[in-house]
Amino acid sequence: MTRWDALTVGLSASVLGGAMIQGGLGALLPYLGQDMPMTHTMESLHITGLATGGLVASALAEPARRRIGRGRVLVAGAALCAVGAVLLAVAPTPVLSAAAMLFVGIGLTSTLIAGQVLLMVLHGRRQGARMIGELNVSYSVGGVVAAALLPVVAAGVLGWRGFAVIPAALLALVVVPLVWLGVRRSATDGAVAVPAGTGHATGRARLTPVTMLLCVVVEWGFLFWLATHLTTVAGLSTADAARATGAMWLAVLVGRVAGSRLLGVLRPGLLLLGSLVLAVVATVALTLVTTPVAAVLTGVLAGLSAANLYAGAVAYVIEADPVRADAAVARGSLLSAVALIVAPLGLGVLADGIGLRTAYVAVAAVLLTAAFVMLAVTWPRDRRPASSAAAPDLGRAGPPSVPVPTPADDPVATAATAPVAPVPCEEK
Numbered sequence: 001m002t003r004w005d006a007l008t009v010g011l012s013a014s015v016l017g018g019a020m021i022q023g024g025l026g027a028l029l030p031y032l033g034q035d036m037p038m039t040h041t042m043e044s045l046h047i048t049g050l051a052t053g054g055l056v057a058s059a060l061a062e063p064a065r066r067r068i069g070r071g072r073v074l075v076a077g078a079a080l081c082a083v084g085a086v087l088l089a090v091a092p093t094p095v096l097s098a099a100a101m102l103f104v105g106i107g108l109t110s111t112l113i114a115g116q117v118l119l120m121v122l123h124g125r126r127q128g129a130r131m132i133g134e135l136n137v138s139y140s141v142g143g144v145v146a147a148a149l150l151p152v153v154a155a156g157v158l159g160w161r162g163f164a165v166i167p168a169a170l171l172a173l174v175v176v177p178l179v180w181l182g183v184r185r186s187a188t189d190g191a192v193a194v195p196a197g198t199g200h201a202t203g204r205a206r207l208t209p210v211t212m213l214l215c216v217v218v219e220w221g222f223l224f225w226l227a228t229h230l231t232t233v234a235g236l237s238t239a240d241a242a243r244a245t246g247a248m249w250l251a252v253l254v255g256r257v258a259g260s261r262l263l264g265v266l267r268p269g270l271l272l273l274g275s276l277v278l279a280v281v282a283t284v285a286l287t288l289v290t291t292p293v294a295a296v297l298t299g300v301l302a303g304l305s306a307a308n309l310y311a312g313a314v315a316y317v318i319e320a321d322p323v324r325a326d327a328a329v330a331r332g333s334l335l336s337a338v339a340l341i342v343a344p345l346g347l348g349v350l351a352d353g354i355g356l357r358t359a360y361v362a363v364a365a366v367l368l369t370a371a372f373v374m375l376a377v378t379w380p381r382d383r384r385p386a387s388s389a390a391a392p393d394l395g396r397a398g399p400p401s402v403p404v405p406t407p408a409d410d411p412v413a414t415a416a417t418a419p420v421a422p423v424p425c426e427e428k
Contacts, residue, residue, distance in 0.1 A: 007179065008131070010078070010178035011119075012138040014171070014175045015138045017167045017171040018081040019146070020143075020167040021101075021164070021167055022104055024147060024150055024163075028146075036092075036097070042098070045098045046094075047101075049099065049105060051105065051340050051341045053104065053105020055341075057109035058336075058337055059330075059334055061110060062326055064110075065114065069188065070188045070326070072183070073110055073114040074188070075180050075183055078107065078175045078179045081103070082176055084100045084102070084107060085168035089168050113326075113330055115135060116135060116315075117318060117326050119135065120318050121188075126265075129268055129318075129319070130261065130264030133256060133259045134260040137253070137260055140252055140253045206321075207373055207376060208332070208373075209332035211370055211374060212335060213338070214369055216309070216343070217363070217366045218276075218370065219306045219310060220343060221366070222279075222303075223248075225344070225356075226244065226302055227245045229286055233287075233357045243295070247300050248299035251299065251300045252306060254304075255307025255308060258307075259308035259312065263311070263315055268316040272313060272316050276367055276371055278304060282304075283363055310336075347363075350362065
């Protein structure tokens with residue numbers, strides 16, 4: 001497999017097309033409201049549709065993979081995104097446009113779950129982890145493209161429907177055939193390789209999906225609440241908050257590009273821990289903001305810290321338990337979808353009761369909890385003397401001293417682990 005085979009390109013294009021709708025939904029809703037008047041409740045149902053689609057896809061991901069295979073799941077994911085985009089482009093009522101979001105949520109989440117594991121299967125641990133980062137860059141690019149295209153296309157003859165036609169055409173005419181071609185040429189149902197010397201995944205590896213949940217809470221604690229925090233707590237203008245939010249999203253894109261490179265060099269746990277530390281700094285900075293310049297700098301910190309939380313968590317989950325990678329990522333995605341529904345709403349309810357400044361302490365508490373979960377997963381079980389004990393590895397679940405059998409198709413590892421025949425020695 002080469003890095004730019006049909007399947008890899010198809011995966012990136014599939015995520016980009018779905019992200020144009022999902023990432024651009026917030027800006028798209030006012031245009032829908034002008035054409036199809038709706039209540040705020042109906043508007044929120046579009047977001048709920050996306051989240052519900054993510055829940056459905058996460059719950060069905062592992063049974064679907066076992067029944068039809070990982071490759072067909074990817075084809076179905078791209079096709080469902082295409083169906084959702086087409087429904088959105090032709091929707092005569094808000095009920096149908098909300099239903100379109102359900103299809104997009106199922107398709108995009110299915111693509112992310114199966115696609116991220118497949119990249120590790122086809123390209124190995126380090127290269128696969130890097131490409132998981134690049135797949136999340138594709139999502140960011142889709143959101144940026146949507147933000148740039150929507151006001152331009154919506155001013156044309158077709159209005160916002162002309163914008164919806166773009167991802168619909170991309171997904172239906174390009175992505176689905178490309179993914180189908182890539183699946184036919186690739187062995188998509190292999191297992192993630194377990195490198196020689198990697199520790200056995202212990203029962204504690206089952207905690208790693210919880211890390212995904214906690215990282216999603218932190219990520220959207222910044223992405224959803226930065227602007228509101230700046231206007232409500234810091235007392236800045238909406239224009240200042242908008243500039244800080246723009247700086248944050250630009251930092252997310254830059255951070256994901258840099259993170260995709262770092263995932264090819266560092267263990268995922270190290271990148272994830274670095275992101276959590278930076279998130280602590282961003283949280284403290286957010287409580288001290290008083291000027292527009294400080295708001296922009298805080299937005300950059302928030303964007304850089306949130307950029308690699310999801311990609312790093314996915315790579316961390318796969319590396320912690322490579323044998324059950326599909327089930328682990330599906331479980332983490334299910335928890336993350338629940339968090340995406342509950343956490344922003346919960347923080348909003350808490351802020352209404354005790355104020356946003358105090359309520360935002362919950363984000364710091366989640367950060368510390370995520371760090372403790374990682375420590376629980378990686379802390380060695382045995383307490384050997386300091387001279388011989390190995391340091392805990394944030395990318396590994398279990399003591400590093402326990403070997404794991406290497407796949408037979410790895411000639412280097414096979415040679416390294418093959419039994420050595422005794423060498424006859426001359427009798428003296």
